[in-house]
Amino acid sequence: MSKGLPKRSENYSEWYNELVKKADLAENSAVRGCMIIKPYGYSIWEKMQRALDDMFKETGHSNAYFPLFIPKSFLSKEASHVEGFAKECAVITHYRLKNDPNGGGVIVDPEAKLEEELIVRPTSETVIWSTYKNWIQSYRDLPLLINQWANVVRWEMRTRIFLRTSEFLWQEGHTAHSSRKEAEEETAQMLDVYATFAEEWMAVPVIKGKKTANERFAGAEETLCIEAMMQDGKALQAGTSHFLGQNFAKAFDVKFQDKSGSLEYVWGTSWGVSTRLMGALVMAHSDDLGLVLPPKLAPIQVVIVPIFKGDEQLDQISEKINPILKELRSKGVSVKFDKDDQSRPGWKFAEYELKGVPLRVAIGMRDLESNTVEVARRDTLTKEVVSIEGISDYLVDMLDKIQANIYKKAFDFRASNTYEVNSWEEFCVKIEEGGFLLAHWDGTSETEDKIKDETKATIRCLPFDVADEPGVCVYTGKPSERRVIFARAY
């Protein structure tokens, strides 16, 4: 393990890449654009999955699994959906290899060409709606509330570990409803679930809003999103929830008989978050020493490092620590007692900082005498000596404080990097500094495109929580009802 991480301030993207690798979250694979999620990184993902999955269940959803391969013909049924994804689909054309008659390993067997080529799912709307056609006949079959945890493939031009990989892990919810209203409510409800998860678990404040037509999911009538700000001031779309209208129902002929006996197309939604959240987690909180993890998602919440010479001292420390371990575990805290005598305390301190462990407890002979321990916080990098009496309650309480503090830090950072801008000159200056710009926009795609061409900024969302405020478009001077959020984005 080499020490030292690039500085955030000097090269943000290098810092990010190195941190992901050095903290053992993930590494690049032999296949372009794909990643190997390592055990430490995967255990964070598992915690995310657990929390989200519980929330999906609480809102009435069930998990299911649909296939990785999609018949090519399915994709072409919904016109704008095809257009959105066609450019980045991996295609299966053959089903067999054979030994190369010229030596040199194996080659694709030209005899084994598929009659209908298969697509590796970039998302599953098409397979799922072709199935829903069979599952839905009556209003009694609705609503249908399904989620799946899966991998998907989008053949990206330029990839970045966790943020944009060719293959990624995600969950995709797909629901069918008997009315527009109910589907719209579902779309909004799941956005709220995502926002709650981001803020309460990841400690990442997010802005809820609606996407513009340009940024909308291909095949959706409306896309809602949560947008987060990273420490370099760029925006990251952390989750999306789509109101599909009757687009897929019509494309796949999914109808139900309502109470009056007439046949209607069903209304759909879909919503997803992905391993991209891992990238958001890293970029939202971490520093030049390594990861800073919110306690609720940290695989190890408390690490206890004994400082000792020889087995005898370690035994004395263990005797003191063992009941505390038990107590902490009974309170649901994941704690590691690092008795390893191969590496020295200083090395361990640095290592656990790199890995973002929220709390570190050090205990040595001095502490045994005074009945204390040294507690160090990862988020503030502060240390204090604390009495060992009631230490487990103290630590549990401290974990809550850390969770709250890193949320607040991220919230304050966003607040101090969000600006109202009222002129094009101001816009151009501010956008170079990073952050969110609240500006008026005339509502047209043309203007949005022009602003993007000139500044690389896009409209992240039309936020829900801004007040109506008549004004004029920052670019064209045409009238506008309220401000929208512009930013450069990942």
Add this chain to the structure above:
RNA sequence: CGGGGUGUAGCGUAGCCCGGUCAUCGCGUCUGCUUUGGGAGCAGAAGGUCGCAAGUUCGAAUCUUGCCACCCCGACCA
């Protein structure tokens, strides 16, 4: 996919321009002793098809071509 860069031991690197005991150094690893409250010290040791594949040459880490991966900048995107 276009432009630029990089690829040498597990990690980070020197050498490449000017082919020829040059495979360098640091970290890590192994062995031993001493150490242990912020990435330990000393002594010894192991570890490399120089990204892969062709080619030029008496001889290639070094020159040529192709391929692969990664990084930066564009176009595209969760």
